[in-house]
Ligand code: SF4
C-alpha cells in the first residue's frame with residue numbers, strides 16, 4: 001500500500017461513515033473554507049454519504065473567487081499601458097472584470113502571458129529589459145511566500161523592470177468577518193489545509209475560543225475529510241468546541257516559519273477588497289516601503305475610466321459567504337458554464353460553482 005492509498009482506504013472510509021452516522025444526532029452545518037475541500041467533498045461524494053441533518057456549505061474557496069471586480073479592473077487598466085507585459089496564473093485570465101477579461105484585452109493586443117511560477121515571470125523580465133513586467137500577485141498565505149521570494153530575487157539580481165501587483169489576501173480575517181456577519185448559522189469549520197501548512201493550525205484557535213464553534217484542519221484525501229467531519233461531529237455532540245488537526249502530516253501548530261519569515265520581510269499587512277464582502281482591514285498583503293521599487297501600484301498610474309460594476313445576476317459574492325448556493329443562481333449551467341463562465345466561482349478549478357457543475361449540479 002502506498003502512502004496516499006492509506007488515505008483513500010474504502011474499508012476505513014466505511015468505518016468512519018458508520019461512526020459519523022451513529023454518533024451524529026444534532027443538526028449541524030459545516031463550512032469548508034477552501035475550494036480544494038469543496039472539490040474533494042464532491043469528488044468523493046461525501047455530501048450524499050453523511051446523515052441528512054448534516055449540511056455542508058462552501059466558503060470563500062480560492063483566491064481567484066475572492067478577488068474583487070475593482071481589483072480586476074485595475075489589472076485590466078495596467079494591461080493596457082504601453083510597454084507593459086502582464087504575467088498571471090492561468091485561471092485569472094478568464095475571470096470577467098467590469099467590462100472585459102484579461103483574455104479579451106489580450107485578444108485586442110495587450111501583452112498578457114500565463115506563467116506557472118514567479119520564476120517564469122522573472123525570466124520574462126530578464127529577457128525583455130525594455131519592457132515592464134508586472135506579475136499579478138494573487139493568492140492566500142500559500143502563494144505569498146513564493147512571490148515574496150521573487151521580489152527578493154529581483155532586488156538581488158538588480159532587475160529594475162519587475163513589478164508585483166499585490167492582491168494577496170490572508171485568510172483568518174475573512175473567516176472572522178463571515179462569522180461576525182452572522183448571515184449564515186454555522187456549527188463548525190473545516191479549515192484550509194495548504195494555507196494552514198504555512199500559517200500553522202494555531203491561526204484558527206480563535207474559532208473555538210472566541211466563537212465557540214467546532215473546527216478542524218483537513219487534508220484533501222477522502223479519509224482526511226471524513227476524519228475532519230468525525231472530529232466536528234464529536235465536538236458538536238459533546239458541546240466541546242476545540243481546534244483539531246486531521247492533517248498533521250503537513251500542518252504544524254506554528255506553521256512554516258521560514259515561509260512566514262520571508263513573507264514578513266517583503267509584505268506589510270494592509271486592507272484588502274474581497275468580492276461580496278468589501279474592504280476588510282488587516283486582511284491583505286502589500287509590499288513594504290523598502291520594496292516600493294517593485295510595487296506596481298506605486299510605479300504606475302492606474303486610471304479607471306468608469307466605476308466598477310458587478311455582473312448582473314451573478315451570485316459569486318453571496319456564494320463566497322455561504323449565504324447562497326450555485327443552484328440558487330439563475331445563470332448556473334444555463335448561461336454560466338465552465339466554457340463560458342460569468343463569474344469567478346465558475347472559472348476557477350476550485351470554485352464552488354465549477355465544483356457543483358462538474359460533480360454535484362443535479363444533487364446539490
Ligand atoms: S490554496 Fe490550498 S488551502 Fe488555499 S484555497 Fe486553494 S486548495 Fe485551499
Ligand code: SF4
Nearest residue numbers: 315316329336343353
Ligand atoms: S453560476 Fe456563474 S453567474 Fe452564477 S454565481 Fe456561479 S459563477 Fe456567478
